Amino acid sequence: MSKKAVSLKQVTFKYKNSTKFAITNVSLEINADDFLLLVGYSGSGKSTLLKTINGLIPNFYAGTFGGSIKINGEDIIDKNPAQLAKQVGFVFQNPENQISNLTVEKEIAFPLENFGVPRNEIITRIDELVELLGIERIRYKSPFSISGGEQQLTAIAAALALDPPMLILDEVTAHLSPNSANDLLKILFKLNQEHDKTIILSEHRLDRCLNYVNKIAYIEQGKLKISGSLKEVLSSKEYPENLLPKVPRLFYELARKSNDFNNFSSKFRKSFNVENLPITISDFKKLMQIEGEYHD
Amino acid sequence: MIEFENVSFTYKKKDELVLRNVTFSIKKGELVAFVGRNGAGKTTLIKHINGLLRPAEGEVRVNTENIIKKPISEMAKIVGLAFQNPNHQLFAETVKKELEFGPKNLGIDEEEREKIVLDIAKQFNITHLLERSPFELSGGERRLVSIASVLTMNQQILVLDEPSFGQDYRQKEMLGNYLKELSDNGMTIIVVSHDIDFISEYIPRVIVLLDGEITADGATLDILSDDDLIRKSDLDRPILLDLVDSIKSKYPEFQSFLKETMIADNLLTILTQEKTKKGGSM
Amino acid sequence: MSSKILEYFDYESDKSILHQVDPRGKALFVVVITCITILFRELVPLLLILGAIIPLTFLAHFFKKWMRTILILLPLILLIIIINALLLKVEYPTTIGIIMALRLIILTAVYGLFFQTVSPDDISQMLIKFRLPFTFAWAISTAYRFIPTLANETNIIMAAQKSRGLQIDRGNIFKRARNMVPLLIPIFASAMRRSWQLAEAIESRGWNATKNRTYLYSLKMKWWDYLVILVCLAIFGLFLFLVITQVDLPIWMQLYIPSKYELKELFKAAWDWIKGLFTK
Numbered sequence: 001m002s003k004k005a006v007s008l009k010q011v012t013f014k015y016k017n018s019t020k021f022a023i024t025n026v027s028l029e030i031n032a033d034d035f036l037l038l039v040g041y042s043g044s045g046k047s048t049l050l051k052t053i054n055g056l057i058p059n060f061y062a063g064t065f066g067g068s069i070k071i072n073g074e075d076i077i078d079k080n081p082a083q084l085a086k087q088v089g090f091v092f093q094n095p096e097n098q099i100s101n102l103t104v105e106k107e108i109a110f111p112l113e114n115f116g117v118p119r120n121e122i123i124t125r126i127d128e129l130v131e132l133l134g135i136e137r138i139r140y141k142s143p144f145s146i147s148g149g150e151q152q153l154t155a156i157a158a159a160l161a162l163d164p165p166m167l168i169l170d171e172v173t174a175h176l177s178p179n180s181a182n183d184l185l186k187i188l189f190k191l192n193q194e195h196d197k198t199i200i201l202s203e204h205r206l207d208r209c210l211n212y213v214n215k216i217a218y219i220e221q222g223k224l225k226i227s228g229s230l231k232e233v234l235s236s237k238e239y240p241e242n243l244l245p246k247v248p249r250l251f252y253e254l255a256r257k258s259n260d261f262n263n264f265s266s267k268f269r270k271s272f273n274v275e276n277l278p279i280t281i282s283d284f285k286k287l288m289q290i291e292g293e294y295h296d
Numbered sequence: 297m298i299e300f301e302n303v304s305f306t307y308k309k310k311d312e313l314v315l316r317n318v319t320f321s322i323k324k325g326e327l328v329a330f331v332g333r334n335g336a337g338k339t340t341l342i343k344h345i346n347g348l349l350r351p352a353e354g355e356v357r358v359n360t361e362n363i364i365k366k367p368i369s370e371m372a373k374i375v376g377l378a379f380q381n382p383n384h385q386l387f388a389e390t391v392k393k394e395l396e397f398g399p400k401n402l403g404i405d406e407e408e409r410e411k412i413v414l415d416i417a418k419q420f421n422i423t424h425l426l427e428r429s430p431f432e433l434s435g436g437e438r439r440l441v442s443i444a445s446v447l448t449m450n451q452q453i454l455v456l457d458e459p460s461f462g463q464d465y466r467q468k469e470m471l472g473n474y475l476k477e478l479s480d481n482g483m484t485i486i487v488v489s490h491d492i493d494f495i496s497e498y499i500p501r502v503i504v505l506l507d508g509e510i511t512a513d514g515a516t517l518d519i520l521s522d523d524d525l526i527r528k529s530d531l532d533r534p535i536l537l538d539l540v541d542s543i544k545s546k547y548p549e550f551q552s553f554l555k556e557t558m559i560a561d562n563l564l565t566i567l568t569q570e571k572t573k574k575g576g577s578m
Numbered sequence: 579m580s581s582k583i584l585e586y587f588d589y590e591s592d593k594s595i596l597h598q599v600d601p602r603g604k605a606l607f608v609v610v611i612t613c614i615t616i617l618f619r620e621l622v623p624l625l626l627i628l629g630a631i632i633p634l635t636f637l638a639h640f641f642k643k644w645m646r647t648i649l650i651l652l653p654l655i656l657l658i659i660i661i662n663a664l665l666l667k668v669e670y671p672t673t674i675g676i677i678m679a680l681r682l683i684i685l686t687a688v689y690g691l692f693f694q695t696v697s698p699d700d701i702s703q704m705l706i707k708f709r710l711p712f713t714f715a716w717a718i719s720t721a722y723r724f725i726p727t728l729a730n731e732t733n734i735i736m737a738a739q740k741s742r743g744l745q746i747d748r749g750n751i752f753k754r755a756r757n758m759v760p761l762l763i764p765i766f767a768s769a770m771r772r773s774w775q776l777a778e779a780i781e782s783r784g785w786n787a788t789k790n791r792t793y794l795y796s797l798k799m800k801w802w803d804y805l806v807i808l809v810c811l812a813i814f815g816l817f818l819f820l821v822i823t824q825v826d827l828p829i830w831m832q833l834y835i836p837s838k839y840e841l842k843e844l845f846k847a848a849w850d851w852i853k854g855l856f857t858k
Binding site: 054056060080081082083085086088089090092094096097098099100101102103105106109110111112113114115116117118119122123126143144155158159161162 | 783
Binding site: 343346348368369372373375376377378379381383384385386387388397398401402431445446449 | 731734735737738739740741742743744745759760763764767768771
């Protein structure tokens with residue numbers, strides 16, 4: 001049994017001046033070694049949920065809050081985001097609007113300065129982070145002379161500066177070109193696998209994440225509908241069809257249509273049972289090879 | 297109809313050309329995507345279509361007429377252009393006033409404006425939003441309002457910069473189908489996008505820009521299957537292409553498609569034929 | 579033109595001698611020269627100050643940029659001279675006009691030198707050294723950080739509204755003012771959104787976590803900085819001494835434009851000559 005990193009119990013929040021609850025009774029456990037993908041339509045409460053984990057809600061946004069949130073077993077309700085910065089790193093959607101310093105290096109130093117870390121330690125930490133994220137080249141550059149992908153890597157470096165065990169990323173690839181988005185996901189995977197970071201990511205481009213995440217949580221109109229392993233969630237009836245990644249979608253399509261072709265054996269049809277749901281392309285290839293045997 | 301003939305452009309004299317010898321032609325009712333890495337010149341190019349920028353060399357023709365002398369306010373009646381972020385153009389107190397803005401700029405009287413607004417709202421299915429403030433709408437609704445608000449002058453050409461940006465799957469589907477419908481009804485639509493999945497699903501023709509030059513122009517599937525081109529242009533390979541390739545290695549007669557439904561049909565048909573060939577019974 | 583004026587305030591990351599001087603020394607220099615320039619009412623001392631500053635602009639690699647700024651300001655400079663020369667009811671109005679213009683020229687050089695050689699970060703560090711709260715210093719450098727973003731965004735918004743048929747420079751002044759609304763509202767809305775997002779971000783990066791904030795870079799005075807300060811104070815002291823003791827400046831320093839070359843007279847002569855052409 002792996003260590004619990006986050007545990008949400010019955011978390012509910014309504015923004016001040018809003019009539020609707022943004023999230024209602026969300027209970028969710030996240031393990032220390034998880035790479036969790038949070039999925040849902042725009043406006044379903046993904047951002048709100050993520051912001052409860054680093055204390056922006058209810059400390060920065062006014063509103064009605066209910067429930068309990070524990071990080072590493074410790075209740076965080078009365079802690080503000082600054083106090084939590086050592087436990088949770090947060091990266092936002094818009095790369096440009098989260099960088100306030102005039103060089104990449106100074107942006108990474110900013111959280112360390114805020115915590116009064118001595119200068120020589122700050123420099124060592126910057127050395128480590130630019131190497132880890134592969135941004136040595138842009139260390140002394142100004143944030144507006146670098147690409148969106150590099151800006152987002154800078155923001156990740158700043159979020160990691162205090163070495164929090166957990167990183168939360170709110171649709172961070174939205175502003176990036178496809179290749180930089182893919183590169184960024186690879187780096188997150190590396191952080192999860194090699195540096196033991198818990199990663200919580202909300203993202204619209206599901207297909208590109210499937211090779212990296214181990215868990216999915218689906219949220220709809222502020223309610224957590226289902227969470228668990230990829231297979232569990234994507235084969236569940238709670239999960240909406242038009243948010244399916246391409247491969248499972250094709251699988252369901254084949255399953256449905258194979259009924260119209262009545263010259264297939266029942267054995268063949270059985271291979272389209274949800275138990276065999278392929279998630280990635282290699283899963284699908286495997287399935288196809290099994291299916292090949294039915295012909296001979 | 298839009299034609300570019302040897303169009304070149306530079307922001308500063310000394311600097312390199314942002315567009316060089318760009319030549320293409322888009323027929324009425326076509327739905328075309330411009331793709332390419334950041335800084336390839338896509339946004340510069342679309343700004344030429346309504347005269348926001350003028351070519352340093354070459355000619356831009358819209359409906360066979362050279363537009364070099366036409367003011368932007370005149371072009372606004374022919375071309376609707378919406379930029380990536382709706383927040384950069386929405387400003388009025390209500391959606392209705394937002395929609396009225398264009399016709400008002402052209403000096404159309406109130407009665408006529410009222411009619412135009414109701415028409416366009418109906419067309420975009422946003423009639424229920426007319427009295428609301430554009431600032432309190434959801435992202436998807438704002439996108440629709442921003443597109444509707446540039447199409448209030450009965451233009452036959454629509455240019456969109458990153459229309460699927462920040463949209464979830466459901467919103468993209470709605471937008472994609474909507475663009476298709478508009479183009480079926482004769483509207484010429486040009487889209488600038490990075491979103492390969494969106495393009496592969498809804499847009500039949502792709503033009504690739506690289507360093508201000510057109511490097512490819514053709515059917516979406518052909519362009520997106522060109523790995524070399526995809527890599528050079530900082531684009532994604534569509535997920536399903538890998539799948540299609542693996543199916544093809546087993547069944548060479550399999551045809552490439554980029555839609556799940558068509559892949560499924562194609563695959564099942566082949567499997568059935570194979571079975572009949574082998575004389576297998578039910 | 580407006581963007582060119584902004585360019586004038588741009589910091590150039592350069593390694594000139596003047597870049598090596600501590601911003602506090604340079605700030606003192608700016609204050610001293612500003613005081614002296616404003617208080618001197620004679621032509622020659624101002625010319626001497628100008629003469630002393632020109633080498634500095636070369637040292638900071640600022641001369642060309644300064645000249646470009648002067649060129650942009652040339653109409654204004656000429657206007658100052660002409661209006662003063664024609665309208666002032668004093669003995670030597672043209673001299674006064676030239677003095678006014680000289681002040682403007684000197685001040686553009688001095689402030690330009692400062693902004694050219696002091697990075698926005700150094701400005702905020704300097705404010706911290708002057709014991710201003712960090713929040714204030716941070717706000718200054720961040721405001722600077724977002725200037726290009728804002729400029730870029732304004733361009734996009736302008737293009738977007740023009741594409742909807744907005745003609746910004748049409749009609750009378752009231753109409754034009756009204757035409758700004760579709761530009762200003764998105765600009766403000768977006769600035770609000772940005773400041774909100776920025777606040778979220780710095781909050782998540784441990785803003786105000788401790789009272790004893792450290793700094794990756796902070797200013798340190800070198801021996802030459804003390805020298806610069808000493809020289810500035812000496813100049814200022816000398817000037818104060820002159821003011822307090824009310825010593826008369828030597829005659830050669832009290833030079834003025836002789837009345838036969840007053841602009842008014844020259845204009846009049848030219849007018850008479852033109853009239854003469856026609857009456858013949």
